[in-house]
Amino acid sequence: MLERSSARVRVLFTGAYVAVRPKATDLDPSQRYDVEAEFVVTAFSPVVRLRWRITDRMRFNCFYMWLDRYVLGFPLAQGSEVVSGDVAPGGGWFRKWATVRTPGARLSLTAPFAEWVGKGAGVEASPERIGHGGICPPPDGGFGGHSPDIWRKFFNGMSRTFEGSLALDASAVDIASELQPVPLILPPEHYARCGELPESGLKPSFGPWKDVVDRAAQWLLDTQWKGTLWFGEWWREIDVDHNLGIEETNSGNAALAPLYHFYRTGDWRYWECAKLSYLYTWDIQFCKSEDGNGPYMHTRRFLLDHQEWFHPRYQRVGGIIKPSHLFADSRAREKAIWMLRWWADRYFDVDGAPMLPDRSGRMERLTERAMAIIGDSMALAYTETGDASFLELSKRIGDWVVNTIAEEGWLPEKPGPANARGSSIETGFVADTASKENSNSTRYILQGLLPLCRLTDDPRYRDTYIRLAKWTLYSPRFEFGTHYFAFHFALASHAYRMSGDREILDGIVDIVKWVLSCESAEAPGTYPFLQRYQVPPARWICSYDNIAITAYLPVLASVLEAEGISAEGAG
Known part of the structure; x- marks a missing residue:
């Protein structure tokens, strides 16, 4: 029993599907699929909410499985029969909803x-x-195109989440309202x-x-990844010329751009x-392993990645929390915070x-300051839990x-033009030898420092943040063009609000x-760049x-509007 009050009851059922090991006669409880099903009953609705998950814990032979079939089954009393339903887009015997007549009542289940x-x-x-x-799942297809048809590959630590509702004696109107709810x-x-x-706190604005922003956001909608591992996501990088299927996928904060765009516009498509x-992010990017190096984010860097991308810079959980x-979804939030505790205690x-552990298992200090972005996640865990240990680590x-x-x-x-190292807006440069930083790495550092500027009174954080944000404006760009720079639209705006500079x-x-x-x-709403060191050179x-322009360009617009400054008058 997760919760019980006069307004709501939350009940969680847990179990496991335990596999038979090859060439073994006994069951190994460590080789399994964990299953949990949460039911939420509220006093103000006749509908029971359902969310269930299956998590891969299978590790024998290899660390991923090809899962042919997965379903949460509700046994029915003898004499039950299907009396109505609607065929799902996939066809066959799958339905968007079905109503079953049982000896006790009519039960409708939605998907x-x-x-x-x-x-x-x-x-x-x-x-x-x-x-x-x-x-x-249907048979797997190819890797190419905007929607690679890879449905079955299921790595250790990954999950699948399904949501729906149960309703007794529901009318057609009741069922329709579950499948297409009226948004608030x-x-x-x-x-x-x-x-x-x-x-x-500033009044939201898009300015000029x-x-x-609409074009950047629309491109995100149009290129949602609807094939691999069956849930929606965007490519991180797309090969414009070849449209290969090995492009990188996105990481832990990807959900924030459409979420912010929904808040700003009310367009329900961005809620979905x-x-x-x-x-x-929760199912695929979040590896929920409880052994080895433990849980971590950014499980799948690209389609053929076998969980080899493990370091602090990718432990970004804002897109979950x-x-x-x-x-x-408090269960997902609690699990993400559990992951951060694991890292806080060990790394x-x-x-x-x-x-991080090296190949021999010994712990090795990291020197890349961009890893400091994990401090943002630790500060977020502090604001969620009130646990001061998270803030102290941040x-x-x-x-x-x-x-x-x-x-x-x-x-x-x-910082200013006088102490820049010859870079310009039009040309890209790698990090200079003195700082080892560039516009890509500083955005990670600034994001890690920003919550400390807000949560503490320590002037060192604020001073370093302001100077580093300003230094970035006059310093080496990330060498692949616009790549990542749009995150600074908000980071620099915050520096201006702190300093008035x-x-x-x-x-x-x-x-x-x-x-x-x-x-x-050629493709409005996109910002191609050249991978010069790829052979042959590739346009990406x-x-x-698009994520950063959608999420953070409006922040700068709001600052300009609050200050009474036009974009034409600045710069």
């Missing part, structure tokens, strides 16, 4: 995910049981006031960039888009430097960043003009640009 997932998903009804979930949409000012938007990306409130030195990480920058002495007290505002507006000038004329589209 709204069938519209999103398509083939091999929905409700399966028979006289013996009614089933819910991925039922029977609040004004964007509400989300800004309560801190759900990164505008941090509404069309730009955020929901798909959120579930993909923040949407989990909107989607009423940091006493001075806050991140550490501060230790921040101290490590501040101290190492001060020791190296490359960050000027007053007009040079920061003018500098970031100049950067905006440059980034937006790189929009493709990076969805991180």
